Amino acid sequence: MKLHLQLCLWALLLAPVLTLAQEPVITLSGQVADAATRQPVAFASIQLKNAGTGTASNTSGDFVLKIPGKLAADTLLISCIGYRAIARAIPPGGMQDMQLMLEPAIIALPEISVNARSGLAILREAIARIPDNYDTADARLTAFYREHIRLDGDTINFNESVLDIYKTFRDDKEHHDQIRILKGRKKKVDQSADPQFYGWISNIMNTAYSSLHEDLQKYSGHKRSLLNERNLKYYHVEYRETTREGDRNLLVLYVTPRENSRKGLVNARFFIDEASRAIVKFELEAAPRGIEWVNKHGKGGFKYTIMSRIVGADFDFTGLRVTIHYKYFRGKWYLGTVRRHWDVLVNSRKRNIHNMPWTGDFSLLVTDVSKDSVQRFSAGVSDKNASMNYLTGGDYDAAFWEHYNILQPDLPDSLQQPTPAGPPAKARDTAAVRVSNRQNGFTRADTLRGMLTPLRTCYDVTFYHLDVDINMDQRSIKGSNKLRFKVAAPFGKMQIDLFANMRIDSILYRDQPLAYTRESDAVFVHFPEALPAGSEQEITVYYQGRPQTPDSAIPMHGGVFWDQDNAGNPWVQVACQGSGASLWWPNKDHLSDEPDSMRIWITVPNGFTEVSNGRLQRTTPVGSHKTRYEWLVSYPINNYNATFNIGKYAHYRDLYTGLDTLTLDYYVMPYNLDRARALFRQVKPMLACYEQHFGPYPFPRDGFTLVESLHPMEHQSGVCIGRITPQNSGDTHPLLWHESAHEWWGNAISCEDLADMWIHEAFATYAESLVIACSYGKETAQEFLNDQQAGVRHREPVIGVYDVNHIFYDIGDMYSKGSLMLSTFRNVLDNDTLWFRLLKDIQQHFRYRTLSSDELVQYICRRTRRDYTYFFDQYLQHTALPELELSLQEQENNLAVKYRWKADVPDFRMPVKVTTAVDQFRFIYPETNWQSMVLKNMTAEDFEVDDTHFYIAVSGLE
Structure with a gap:
């Protein structure tokens, strides 16, 4: 229960360290x-x-x-x-x-040459010289950090630590600061009287990281930064005096919001080196407009809203101050100190709390700068979303770093040999593994895996019967799979798939062995005579082997997880969405062909429970030491959804009465049973929300099952949600919502090529926001959606490469950017009745089918009776966002606005909302050529683009 504060109002509104414990x-x-x-x-x-x-x-x-x-x-x-x-x-x-x-410095009167220059000109010079005055290369910093939070004068959080910091000047999706905690102490505070309330109000999302984000010179180009040229017009900048620091003259500039400026958010004071124009120090304090802005936008978005309702408390900021001082080292300036102070008023009617003062003081002191062999950290990096109080171990010692000491950590060489959080995962040497993608190219093996050749299109799978024995000691599988198929065109040779490391013992057809050949992970089966079109046939493949284990260094690399639960018992799961189901069982491993139904028999040692897909028909003893779990899937299922989970599970059942009466089965670790019952209280409201927006649950005969697992995965009617922990077992669990949404998006309808996996992931990610809307309202859901923008990297198009099983790359944008695209499209339609009817119609039209992006887009165009191909092409086929280019010119009391789209798609013409009167948003209809309009009684400061509801880039708002 962590308070998520996005308070980089100032700049974001977004070395080896000396390890000389033995040296004198x-x-x-x-x-x-x-x-x-x-x-x-x-x-x-x-x-x-x-x-x-x-x-x-x-x-x-x-x-x-x-x-x-x-x-x-x-x-x-x-x-x-x-x-x-x-x-x-x-x-x-x-x-x-x-x-x-x-000795106090004797301050001379300002020189006429300086005094004659405007404060704004001096500040602009300082901004222009940032690349010259500050180190634009990476650096390694040692820092002391202290966090002190009080409620009504009583300390509720006090922690301090020595930090190892990788600091980069760059500000983009690929480069960001990193922090490792080398040593720390914290004061024990008894919160047992009201743990939910105090846990929320005292644990701020990693304030050490957000302290680094106050580095104004690094983020000078951010759209809300005071140093951004577009924002300077909202302020009055005045040069008032010259002071000294050592042998430097410092020009002191005072920055205040212009009268009636709605976007002047801070008061500031800058100390600028007269000779170099380096910003040596600055002080910022939120102006009244800034406090309003933070209380509206900076409390933490949907997370604050949800936690506020759960806890039964809220708060408002009344004051925010930050002071940054830079230190000079080898000809460049580096971050030296960051001191922040927050004043807040807390209210809770249920606790009879009214305007109780909450204060936070956060201090970061850089004690060492190193430029020697600076590299990004590969281990031990602190979680940006966890509180420093949570991350800092040990109890507070009153004598520990009482005076901002620079102490060498009393630890073994923890920087050169970081202690891992657990035993290293056993994985292949990824440096020696070639991964196929756009950068590395593709091979014949990728084509064999990803393309629908005549050796695959000649038959249509109708049924699988998978029957395997799992040897947990040997980490191996042995068994068979029966493939029943309908012959689409006469053939004497067909392709099935099984990873090359898995051994085939035999392939039987009418009880007779068939000849076969293998190439990479493809298996070519030869029949004694051509099979006639329209006939139904079956073969059985007997096989065994040790399936691959997942390699976390390769995106979407699947395999079998062999692990232990908290009690030390074996715990096993398979997940294979990217690599493909043929890594552990033989099948036609292409998304375009799903069996109409499937039988899954998994044999495990006695004492373990096994969970697969569909309905458990029975358990059958196998010898005296094993049990076979026999499952039946009565709907079409894509291959990667077939699964097994083996563990010492506790099981309980419930019923959900919605559009159908649905059985709910829950399999969890026994020690998490109480947590699970609390966690799963959200399941019925979630299902009701999804049925309201997407239509009936797709697999009522098979029921709905949630499984605690080693890895979250949307296995059909056996949804795996990952491990249950104290941190994720509350009333809000977006991962559970996401994996469950795949029952509609990914399982009931499925893409026919991995290149179109966005159909699964974008809709499931967007579905999370609908659960938020159902529970907390549309505005909170929009905050949740906008938080997804931080995860978009713009490195790869959302749609992948067809016919080569393209999946081993950074696929994150198909989730976050895809979700934001759908939210934007909803606002383009500007008709929620049409939007939600469209979602249900897609489900009904494509249910139990596979489809392509083109099919889906064309269907959307038909149902909406408009051509939106340009829209989906831009967001799915290109990495850049459409950019709304603007030119604003004030003309007496009016505002002349020129506008156009800059996009990769030549005929991009998406409507978007802007303010056509003060605080009133209306649609305009830009195209790629310039258009213009005149807005009466408007200034440039009044003009805004609705980038809250439209995921776009904007330029020229000046």
Whole structure:
């Protein structure tokens, strides 16, 4: 239950570290004070002249600095804005109770040459020089981090840690900062009186990461950044004075929102080096409009709304402040300190809480910068979505880092040899494995796997009977599969599929063995005579082997998971959506051909429960030590959906009365039974929501089964939801919704080539938002959808390459971008009655069938009576979003607007909503040529594009 706060209002509104535990260190400690007043100087910089090592004084002026012995010959520099810098030799044996006195700087009147220039011009110079003044290459930072949260004056969260940071200047989907926690402490707080409430209000989504996101110079181009040129017009920038930090003159700029500006969100003060125009420090505070914006957009979207209702509490921000100070090292400026303070008022009627003050203080102090052999971390990276309180281990010690110390972690070389979270997964050497995709190309084996050749189209599978014995000790499979098929065209040779590492013992036809040959994972079966068209035939393949295990380094790489439950019992599951079902059983492994029904018999050791698809018909003893679980699937099923799960399961059953009476079967680990009963309370409302929008549950004869599993997967009528944990067993479980939605999208209707897998994943991902809408309303659902934008990478088109089983690549966009495309299309239609009727019609028209993207798009065009081919081509066939290009020109009291689409599809003409009057959105109908309109009584600041409901790019809003 973590509070998800998206509060990068300022910039986002989005090295080896010294591991010298055994090396001698020189310890310096003392206080920095004002030489004139003898008062402590807070946040003074104490750092080495020629190395990246340093620290800062705390609010009492105290500091502790530990310096590796090898740097003893360096010089100590002490500086603070408004004071003259001083230099001190490093005492060889260290020193305690150092008194470092800083003389106030004598500030001269501004030079006429500076004073004559506008503050805006100075700020623009500083922005232009960011690439020159700041290191645009990757760096390795050591940092101290502290988080302190209080409710009504009482501490409810206090943690501190040493961080190892991979910091990149780049800001895109491929490059992002990484954090590892090397050492930490936290204060124990008793939350037993109201754990749900205190757990929510005290655990903020990783504030160490969001502190890095305050790095204004890195995110200067972000659309809501104060430094973005398009936003400067909302502010008044004034140069007021010059101050000093050490030997540098700093120009002080004050930034305030212009009068009546609705988009002026912050008040700011910048300290800019006069010589280089480097931004040395800045202070930001939310203006009233900024507080309004954060309370509307920055609390965490749908997650906040849901948790607020579950917990029975809400909050509003009343103040936000951030101070960033940069440190100079080897000719460049680096992030030095980030200090943030949040003021919030909490309300909860059920707890009789009214405007209770909540405050948060978050401090990040960079204590070392390294540029040596900087590489991205490959292990031990902290979860961006977990709270620092959750991630930080150990109890709080009052003497631990009390004064922002730079302490070397008392650990073995944890940076060079990160401790893995668990035993390493056994997987093949992926560096030596060639993966077929657009970048690497495709092979004949890919064609054999992915293309419908005459050796496959000559027959149509009608029934499978799979009968296998699972040897969990040997991690092997042995058994047979009967293929019943109808002959579509006369043939004497056919192709089936089974991975080359699996051995075929024999293939029987009318009780006689057939000859066969193998190439890659294809098996070519030879008959003694041609089989006549229209006849129904069957063969039985006897086989055995050790199926491959999944390789997590390869996207969509499937196999058999051999693992253990929390009690140490064997736990086994197969998942093969990408690699294909032929990795563990012989079949016609192409999505276009589904059997009308299937029998699945799985034999396992006594004492274990086995769960497959459809209805369990019976269990049959096999000898004295084994049991066969006999399942029947009475509907068409695609091959990768056939499955087995083996474990020490507990089972219970329920009934759902919807459009049909449906049995609900639940298989979970016994130790999770109570959690499961709470988790599965959402199943009936979820099914009701899906039936409302998509039509009846597709497989009533087979029932609906949910299985706790090693890996989540949409196995038909036996949906696997992954492991149940304390963190995911609440009332909101989008993964459960997603996998269950596949019963309609992916199982009831299926794509006929993996290139069109978006039909499964985009609709299932979009379906998650409908569950949100059914429970929490349309506005919250839209927030949920907009959160998906962060997952879009724009690296590959949503549609893959046909006829080659193209799946081993970054497929994430078929989920998130596909879902956002569907949401956008709903808003293009601007008719929810039509939209939801269309979803039901698609289900009814294509039920128990396979289809292609072209078939689906053409059906949509027919049902809506408009040609939307251009729309789907742009979103599915190209990586870039359609971009709405604008040119705005104020003309007295009116606004002249020019607009057009920039898109890959030549005739792209999607309607989109913009403000045609203040706060009033209306449709315009751009095309790829320029069009224009004049909006009366509008300014450029009043003009907005509805990119909340339309997933597009926008340029020219200036």
